[in-house]
Amino acid sequence: MMRSTPELMIAFVLLLLFGPSGLPAVLALAIHNGGLIGFLLANASEQQAQRPDDPRGMAGYLYLHTPRLYPAFLAFLFYRWEVILRESAIMGVLGIATLGFFVDSAFEEIRYDKALFLIAVAALLNIALDSLARRLRRWAGVEKAAGLS
Template structure:
């Protein structure tokens, strides 16, 4: 009897999938592999491989021309860097001001209507998030002309979706006990929002706002490529005239600005939240 049980145990081998499921899994991965190969061939159909093979030589030549940076050129970048910071800061404030009511209209527990108002608010959020700030800037430069105003509005429009989405999710996750307690006193809808909802979402709101400002610092550095002001305008002009030492300096300034903004935003979030 023990001998038969031992032979039976040797035959029983644990498998994570049945044979049918295993074939389905293998077929799925095989199809993904074929699709990847097909997409690779399609994307590289017009690639000139001679330039690809020569790319290391060209990259080394470009790096050689970029160094050393033209340090004296930094005297012309202070104003542009200040404009970039203003674009990011004012654009963030504009986006936050517009996103705050949109978030309350999008949240299920605060929207006046889940059938009409909420879909409109969600559409605004999706529209803002789906269009890059560079595209917003390109459109606004066409309408308003070149300058930092187009950059500020572009950053603001881009920020609406980000801030409103994270904020309305925070609103939907609030503790309803305090809301019910305020409502039981006969408070109006505005008073309920002011005394029961906003205190709960305020830490999250501050964190989202600072985080978005940090992101906008990075995005505002390239808006000048389409004429929306800031340091990106100098980057574009230096690249157009092949002044590579100037380009190197501008890139270093942008890198330093981003590092400092990340450090400051992390410090502020720890202090406020």
């Protein structure tokens, strides 16, 4: 249910509950992306080969599944981190004070120069975040272990 409900719907409901602040956007993105990462990790876990002598219970989780899933977890986390930045700008459509809100306000005020500047800042921020995530993946050895390129 967490991953199936769009972020904007969750944010809208939370906006009604908490009022206009950054909290609804943060919670909506955390709920949706937490469910998505959990789903992806569960699928990756089910595809792991199991042996009869594998440890069970908490020992299996801590010493078998977690080390095997760690590279995939980091890859999913870095990818969703980049997506969250882009999605947070869209939250401004609901009136939540994100970058998208200020871009929308600039268009309403017919301040196209300000809107263009904010869009450029958002693009540069996305490029910087993508570059940082790529470096972190390389540093952590995630690309080779998770089969990414």
